[in-house]
Amino acid sequence: QAGLTQPPSVSKDLRQTATLTCTGNSNNVGNQGAAWLQQHQGHPPKLLFYRNNNRPSGISERFSASRSGNTASLTITGLQPEDEADYYCSTWDSSLSAVVFGGGTKLTVL
Amino acid sequence: EVQLVESGGDLVLPGGSLRLSCAASGFTFSDHYMDWVRQAPGKGLQWVGRSRNKANSYTTEYAASVKGRFTISRDDSKSSLYLQMNSLKTEDTAVYYCVRLCASPKDFEYWGQGTLVTVSS
Numbered sequence: 001q002a003g004l005t006q007p008p009s010v011s012k013d014l015r016q017t018a019t020l021t022c023t024g025n026s027n028n029v030g031n032q033g034a035a036w037l038q039q040h041q042g043h044p045p046k047l048l049f050y051r052n053n054n055r056p057s058g059i060s061e062r063f064s065a066s067r068s069g070n071t072a073s074l075t076i077t078g079l080q081p082e083d084e085a086d087y088y089c090s091t092w093d094s095s096l097s098a099v100v101f102g103g104g105t106k107l108t109v110l
Numbered sequence: 111e112v113q114l115v116e117s118g119g120d121l122v123l124p125g126g127s128l129r130l131s132c133a134a135s136g137f138t139f140s141d142h143y144m145d146w147v148r149q150a151p152g153k154g155l156q157w158v159g160r161s162r163n164k165a166n167s168y169t170t171e172y173a174a175s176v177k178g179r180f181t182i183s184r185d186d187s188k189s190s191l192y193l194q195m196n197s198l199k200t201e202d203t204a205v206y207y208c209v210r211l212c213a214s215p216k217d218f219e220y221w222g223q224g225t226l227v228t229v230s231s
Contacts, residue, residue, distance in 0.1 A: 032215075039155075044224055047217060047219055052215055056219070086154075096174075098157060098172075098173055099160070102154075104154040104155070
């Protein structure tokens with residue numbers, strides 16, 4: 001099944017800002033938005049943002065999400081060592097009647 | 111506190127079968143959609159399928175890669191979700207996660223710790 005497109009890796013310096021992207025089409029990101037998940041090595045994923053760009057309780061305000069057309073973005077400001085993780089986007093694809101994921105972006109904080 | 115505990119993962123031969131279980135607690139199980147998501151070693155997340163709630167007639171959806179081989183069921187009286195996997199292939203090797211979706215939008219809100227399924231001869 002066709003998935004969402006994410007850059008495989010992003011590297012940024014400590015305390016800098018990282019913006020991760022997730023590109024789909026009009027059947028998924030374009031009309032549904034995208035949720036964002038964070039996964040640290042050896043742990044299950046954790047929801048960072050709902051598709052409506054709302055943040056679950058307990059998620060740092062350093063994280064923000066937005067969407068423009070078929071591309072969703074996750075921005076992390078003031079990068080900290082604990083932000084180093086894999087980040088996935090996901091949404092429902094109305095043409096496939098299936099959930100689609102991005103391939104994930106590995107964020108490295110230098 | 112929401113808890114999801116998967117069990118049943120094992121080493122199985124190609125062509126074999128396995129049944130995974132997910133015991134849920136801390137919420138009204140019958141109200142929620144539940145999904146299975148898997149992750150092959152060193153790889154990304156892959157959706158397996160969905161069980162809708164009672165209000166939506168317990169309908170199911172499956173990824174194309176598992177349709178016809180995997181079956182999702184649930185027992186609301188036991189707050190449990192199941193994944194029956196038949197005709198297993200080596201590419202089904204993965205950690206399988208049980209996931210609770212939020213009411214709206216239907217996003218992956220709570221995850222279990224996962225159970226490892228290894229398909230190998």
